[in-house]
Amino acid sequence: MIGRTIATYGISPLWVTLATVVAAPAIGGLLTGIDRKLTARLQNRVGPPIWQPFHDLVKLWSKERITVNQVQLLYVYAHLFLMIASLVGLMLGQDLLMIFFIFAFSSVSLILGGFSVRSPYSRIGSQREIMQLMAYEPVLVLMAIGIYLATGSFFVHEIITSGNPLLYSLPLVFAAYAVILVVKLRKSPFDLSTAVHHVHQEVVKGLLTEYSGPYLGLIELANWYELVFLLALGGLFWATSLWGALLAAAVLFLFQVVVDTVSARVTWAWMLKFVWTVGLGLAAINIVWLYM
Amino acid sequence: MFEMLRTVMQNLFSRPATRLYPKEQREPFPSARGHIESVIENCIFCGLCQKRCPADCIVVDRAGKDWNLDPYRCIICGVCVEVCPTKAIVMSTYFRKPARMREPLTYHQEERGRPPKAKPGQDPGEAKDQM
Amino acid sequence: MPGRTVIPFGPQHPVFPEPLQLRLTMEEERVIDAVPALGYMHRGIEQLAQTKDYAQNVFLMERVCGICSFMHALCYCQSVESLLGIEAPPRARFMRTIQAELGRLQSHYLWLGLVADACGFESLFMQAWRNREMIMDCQEAVSGSRVTISTCAIGGCRRDWDDGVLQELTRRLDDVERSMDAIAPVFFEDPLVKQRTVGAGIITKQEATLLGAVGPVARASGIVEDMRRLGYAAYDELDFKPVVETSCDSYARMIVRLRETFQAINLIRQALKKMPAGEVLNKWKGTPEGEAISRVEQPRGELMYYIRSNGGKNPERLRIRTPTLSNIPSLVKMLKGSRLSDVPVIALSIDSCISCTER
């Protein structure tokens, strides 16, 4: 991980920031492409080429700029910038809790963007996104706490450099994280607030319904950053070796792709119940175990 | 979920079911109804096809020796092919390819035995040789 | 006080392949009122049929609905045949049965795919539709067209099949059954699919009768109602029992359709075995007179044609009562009290076919 590199070699934070901002969308876009290709193959189809997301992005940016009101763009920028900020924070080895709060701010601005128009679908999507936020946020915070208990620090750069892989001490938290990863990426069975790719949703495209063209492109870009952020967070569980971190991230990535293909969408009430019992339960058990 | 997991895993390790349409084209079934074409030199302008066509897409101009077809209204039921006494209408097994303009076709019979001439739009013909 | 939500659900909506609007009034996501709005697909076929002659009307009736087009043609032909007092030859009756069941198969697979899609189960949708394509190939093999197959004619069938077609059909049926065996357990047992369908849109047996429910909707509520028992086409010579479930919810409707697909494969096999040789089309002449009613069991339920003729070239009145038309009242009832996320599942659970409904 880059954070460790800074800690060890003292690379300037500016370079890390720049590298993150540039490299993350490339990785995120490619991963999205792989995701779509893999999903297609799992469904016995050929699927799009893996660089398809980049075509989509360029096309979206070249589309006519239409909006429902003048302020929609604001929320998209806030969402994107804060998402980048949380990823950069992670790469710079900052306080995990602070990163999570910035991350939450990013999600909230997307929610507000959905709310800002008088479109019922967009707003129902936002309401559901709030429910998703409510579901995963405590698990994220508990995860940070579990990591603190295991390593004695909230700083990512200290977490990386501390002794054993976190997986040894936090296996259940890792499992809980896998659950909320699916929630956060809005993949089936938790694709409640918006529809990914060609899924057909009762709320059309949920909170993205009213975003089109370049705005949608920016959100897509933010999604790539988000994907990289979440996978890097997963990599933290085996951060002692670069290969370990990549493996952990890859396992999470494949997990969510497969889960996405083999499950139907659930209702948000069920999601809340499931994440709060299984996700929180797993994390809590692990943390209680750490206390003992 | 586990039932589905088995299916998708089988899918992953088997060839996709996809027919790569423009690259590979499947031979149509022999009985396939693709589109109708006129063999205008056989036409006797009896008007039976016009009378029986459910979609009213054929207009036979006996005086002008024109056989007009609106291929963009034709429902390809094949009734005209069945009723034509001289087999002047044939059913092709290939579907008619998409077009940018929709204009009716007019087959004009110059003289018996001469090759047909389509006007004013070109007969879009078959999709096979296009893609 | 929770706020009230009023949304249009349709006419253009990703989960509806057809334009139907439901004006949903909800409290949070609980539907408290649903008003259907139709008229997006109304063409006026009943009026158009009065201007076309009896033979042309076969093709018109096929295009009442593209999914169950054969059933419309069959029902219309039967009604005219009964006006004329003629019957289709035995071979034609078996051919009609086979095509009716093929149509049922593709319609049910289509529906299973759509309901999987409505549940948000994309891969299941893909699998169901992949299987449907095999049936489409069968249809194309026997008729030359994928959708509106145009094989039925007054007095029998337009074209006979040769042995190659029949062998092809047998072979493909085996493939279909094999791949269906692989995904049927998902519909039956998958916990998430069950979670979405069990208990959604309950309509009891008493309600079902009063609401005029037909087809799988009625059969899922425990009503033994299957027009095939009338014995039209060759059904009187085949062995089958209507599929009936009693749990009255969307799950039951799904299971009814799923079991009917296997039943349909079985019926086709039976028919292929018993099919006699001989003529397929009885010629007819003259103009019919009087009135007649013909009913068949469409994939969606009972289809009724009422025809009245005064001896003219065209029918005087042709009334088409399609199954979805009868099931929409049930839909209105089911939607009240359901959740928004279940609206697609419930709306699809009557297998609405709007082009039938509005003609």
Added chain:
Amino acid sequence: MIDNVVPVTRETLLAEAQRLADGGQRLISATAIDQGEYLEILYHFDKDLKLTHLKLEVKPGEEVPSISRVYFCAFIPENELKDLFGINISNIVIDYQGKFFLEDEAPRTPLLKSKPPEQGDPREVAR
């Protein structure tokens, strides 16, 4: 060709429908036929594959009671009759006021062979 036809009048229609409902009959549909002078309305019922019909004859513009209070599902064919034939059916449970299938631009009462009655057009009444 069709049997079991019970003639009813506008007064006895509801009672007959109620009787059939009590007998467990299922309403299939209602069909109107324009006979020039009058309109013939057939209500089709079914029980155990056996059909029963109620036959009602109405003059143009006459008010017909709705049986949708007895059979909820009748609101669909009744709205249809209102649209396509301009039959003045009152008290439908969900009344679309002649805009069930047809919107303003479409011709009124397309299935009526004669000219529609001026005062009886439901869409005008609704305004």
Added chain:
Amino acid sequence: MGFISTARVKSPWIMHFETGSCNGCAIEVFAALTPVYDLERFGILNTGNPKHADIMLVTGCVSFRAGRVLRNLYHQMPGPKAVVAIGVCALTGGIFHDCYNLAPGVDKVIPVDVYVPGCAARPEAIIAGTVMALDRLAGKAGPPNIAPGEPRRGLEEGRVVEIAPGNSDK
């Protein structure tokens, strides 16, 4: 082709609207998305939302009500956009061209780029038509077709109804 045109051509997102045919073509559009034809290998996604779509696939013979919807949807699509009319109903009304509740032909309501004939149009034909419509996105096509005659009416005023629970029973 330029960089942007390439991206546009490689990533056409579609939406489908059915305006009142027999469903045959509508279902064939769906069939084109499924594994056997798999439109997604061209980068095509069925978005179901005009705001995200580049190409609108229209099937059906455009009843009056559906025409109103069609016009709204077209208005809500961001440019560059293309319309593909699928099936003879959408082209001319097909067998229904004489019906009373139609303005037969999509091009009577919105401009159409590509006509896909067929009753019903085969999935292959739909793919071919969609591919043809890419020219519009690449900026290579001429002006789209609009049928001559009076334009259909657009949005108009009507009565505003407040929803109360159960007002369907009035």
Added chain:
Amino acid sequence: MDAWPIALAILLPVATALLAYIFRIRAARVLAVVVMAAGLMVSALALAGRGSFTYTPESVLGLPIDTLITILDLALLGYLVWIGLSMRRLSVVLLAGLQLAGLGYLEFWLRGSTPAVLPAEPAMVIDRLAVTMNLIISGVGSLVVLFALPYMDEFERRQKAMKTRQPRFFLFLLLFLGAMNGLVFSNNLLWLYFFWEATTFSSFMLITHTGAREALANGLRALWMNLLGGLAFVLALIFLARNAHIVSLRALAGWPLAGWPGWRGLPPIGSSPDLLLLPMGLLCFAAFTKAAQFPFQTWLTGAMVAPTPVSALLHSSTMVKAAVYLIIRLAPAFRGTTLGILVAVIGGFTFMAASTTAIGQANGKRVLAYSTIANLGLIIAMAGINTPQALSAALLIIIFHAISKALLFICVGTIEHGIRTRDIEEMEGLFYKMPMTTIITVVAMTSMMLPPFGVLIGKWLAIEASVRFPLLLPFVVLGSALTVVFWSKWLGRILTVSYHRKFRLEKLPLLISASMLVLAAAVVVASFGIASVFDFLAAPVVRGQFGIAGVVTPRADLATGMGEFIPWPIFLLIVLVLLAIPISFSRVKPADIRPPYLCGENAGEKPGTSFYSARDEINLTRTGNYYVTGVFGEASINRWAYPIAVGLLLLMIGVIKP
């Protein structure tokens, strides 16, 4: 003289109150209040500029102050008994009567029979904690009072009051300010008790201000709950006087319980320290009632019937803070004891339960009330565990919550007058009606839940502080996650911008917009300079107790040993995004604005909001927020929250049993 700011802080509001009551002229009242506000701020700044000091006033107008306070105390309680009698509320009579008896016992019997209060203990101690509270009371409080001036005019216009009751209103509002300042300066527990009861009293008078039936009922509920706390307070006083001869807060807090090497205070007098657990617990109980902790939360939510300035001043930023102030004062004593953990758990539980309940509320003021209860719970929880970081978190939340919440109440009051409702559902499209108020409300709400604002940083610190306390941790984690939910819902509702409409700035009275703007600026500036705020106000308090600060501010941020929060990059980002506003506005042309997606059935003049449905009717579309009352409604929450809260209280009483 050293003490003029103190005198000013306490007596100026009292004098202004009496003036406003006697001279019933609006102009005079406005002038007096404005002068008072200025005076209070000057005094607060003067106090803040000085170091810690003690002060013991001897007499006022020749009367010894002790005696004066005793007389006033008895009179107050007597009046409360009379209120109980006239309103026929037995509980009030009983509770006030018992207090009266207890106080009499304390003053007349006990004082004679035991040695006098240690002369070394000053009656008032002005340290940095008191200064912080004083700044909040005098700064935020004055602004709220200024806001109240135009607000009450509008309020009475809307109530169609024949005769103005404003003199009475300002009498109690300003009396309350004085009492509050007195409370935070007092070291003598008897004085503290008097001011405590005075806040209870003025709260009651202000809740019942309109005299409506609902207001009376809710006021009485608030009264008896607070009197219950008062009774506990008196009992604690009696116990302390009898067994420990302590009547000083500092002495009490200086007691090391459970063997902790305590504050450099006074030696114990002839009794075992464990005995102090009981009065400590009773005082905590009193604080719970005043801070409306579960199960006493209903009085605060009921108090929302009062005019909005009352809610802003009494029920969010100051009066309820008196309770947490008391607990923070006591915290050094019970640190590390079971009592401390229980206090923390009760606070944490309230934090979570109140946040949960807030999700189910559609009434704006009730949401604010529950959010207040939740934050008080968090402060109490932090005081309960009382580590350097926890104490820092508690102090930060006190400061930032006071500013943000007062601002929010002011905004909601303004909104209520603008759109005639406080229902969140009706606040849709507020941006068009009141753009300025909306923007300020957005700032206030954001500051309650999102980084980089102070309250959130306080929560961050709270989470890091409670990591080592597994009993408290789940509550804090869940509570802070749930907080985001109800704020975002509300924010989303007011931020909705309809399709195609012009808007212009609303006209607000000068005092309203001024107080709003000042508070909003305070929120932003204080959050941006959180490091300085912390260094100046909170760090000395923490250092005073622990010798170390626990939180350092190396890079204009807050850093604990385990983590660090750097707010300024986020500010930078926000500014960057805000810069995009003019760009986005200028780039959007009218032709680019298309109606929202309504399944293609957009209709009517405003195609964005209505659609064609059955019979081609045009329907307005709308979307309600989700409240999930089946889960988050008060009734369903109380079903499990009451038993748990009561159980926890019983547990606490069990622990403190001597």
